[in-house]
Every structure is written in C-alpha cells, then in structure tokens.
Amino acid sequence: HEKERQFEFVNTHTISSSVGEVVCLLLLEDDNIVTSASNETSVKVWTVKGSSNNLIATLSRHSKPVRAMCNLQDGKFITGSSDLSIVIWHKSNQETYEALQVIQNNEKPITYLLGLKFQRFAAALDYGTVMIFGKPGIDFTKEEDEVSSLKSNYEKGQKLEAYIPD
Numbered sequence: 435h436e437k438e439r440q441f442e443f444v445n446t447h448t449i450s451s452s453v454g455e456v457v458c459l460l461l462l463e464d465d466n467i468v469t470s471a472s473n474e475t476s477v478k479v480w481t482v483k484g485s486s487n488n489l490i491a492t493l494s495r496h497s498k499p500v501r502a503m504c505n506l507q508d509g510k511f512i513t514g515s516s517d518l519s520i521v522i523w524h525k526s527n528q529e530t531y532e533a534l535q536v537i538q539n540n541e542k543p544i545t546y547l548l549g550l551k552f553q554r555f556a557a558a559l560d561y562g563t564v565m566i567f568g569k570p571g572i573d574f575t576k577e578e579d580e581v582s583s584l585k586s587n588y589e590k591g592q593k594l595e596a597y598i599p600d
Contacts, residue, residue: 449480449487460503462511469493469511471500477513477523479531490529495521495536504547506555510534514544514557520567539565 449468460469468480477500479491498517505511506522513521520537539559546558554568 447482447485447487449482457499457501458503460505460511463505463509469503471503471513473499475499475515475517477503479529481529491531493521493523493531493533495519495533498543502544502547502557504549504555506549507553512547512549512555514547516543518543520544520547520557537567 449470454472454474456470456472458471461467462469466481466483468482470478470480472478475494475496475498477493478489479493481488481490493513496513496515496517496519498515500513500515502514503511510522510524513523515521518539518541520539521533522535522537523531524534526532539557542559542561542563544557545560548556548558550556550566550568552568554566557565557567559565
C-alpha cells in the first residue's frame with residue numbers, strides 16, 4: 435500500500451477563466467507556463483507559481499476555435515484550429531509570444547498535433563488525414579513509428595493518409 439501512495443496525485447493549482455469549456459491544455463517546456471484553449475479563437479498563457487496563477491498573454495491568430503496544441507523544440511509551440519490553420523509560436527521575451535509562421539492547409543480542420551524529433555510535427559485533420567511538416571531537406575522516410583503513434587489516436591477502421599505538404 436505504501437508503494438501505491440507514491441503515485442497518488444492531488445490538485446495543486448486551479449486556473450479559473452470565464453471563457454467557457456476548455457478543449458485543450460499544454461504545459462510548455464518551462465514548467466511554470468500553461469496554455470489553454472476554449473471554444474474561442476484565442477489561446478490563453480498562464481504562469482503557475484506557488485499558489486498563484488496569472489494570465490500573462492492572450493494569443494490571437496486564429497479565426498475559429500483552437501482544437502489542438504503541442505510543444506515543438508527550442509521553446510516553440512504549435513496551435514491548430516477549425517479555421518484550417520496551424521500557427522507556430524515563439525516566446526520573444528519574458529511574457530510575450532509571437533507567431534513565427536502561419537500555415538494554411540486549405541483542406542480540413544486541425545484535430546490533433548504531435549511534436550516529432552528534429553523540428554518536425556504531425557497534424558491530424560478531420561476525416562483521417564495526417565500531414566507531416568518539417569524543414570526542407572529532412573528525410574521523412576523515418577517517420578513510421580511516430581506517425582503510427584498518431585494513427586493510434588483514431589478509431590479502428592478510419593482511413594488515414596500520411597503525406598508531405600507542398
């Protein structure tokens with residue numbers, strides 16, 4: 435029974451916001467920063483230190499609800515939205531974030547994001563499409579294991595395609 439107690443979790447922080455239902459959360463590489471997205475177009479950035487929580491930024495680059503977020507290397511993170519766009523964010527100073535790139539996929543809403551190794555990420559779109567993104571010149575043939583983990587998040591029998599966007 436003592437061994438079971440080692441893994442007992444307790445609520446250490448509660449962040450309250452009046453923006454409605456929270457649909458995704460992300461703990462950034464800096465363990466004191468949490469991002470949240472609700473059924474609105476922005477992402478809230480919170481500091482969580484001690485018993486206090488402070489809203490430090492509201493990031494607005496999407497025109498429809500944000501549905502997915504993930505960490506990317508080097509302190510960057512990514513948001514995906516029902517507006518068919520993906521935004522790569524970077525912390526520009528202590529409490530300011532800026533959009534480094536906006537990717538418009540022109541296909542389907544983003545439903546899931548997965549950070550991969552070597553500055554790459556995968557985006558799952560509605561209706562079973564998976565897109566892999568990375569810097570030009572990266573060998574994408576070694577993605578099988580990482581893409582398989584993304585595929586496992588879908589129901590069995592759903593058609594999935596993986597391809598590299600132009």
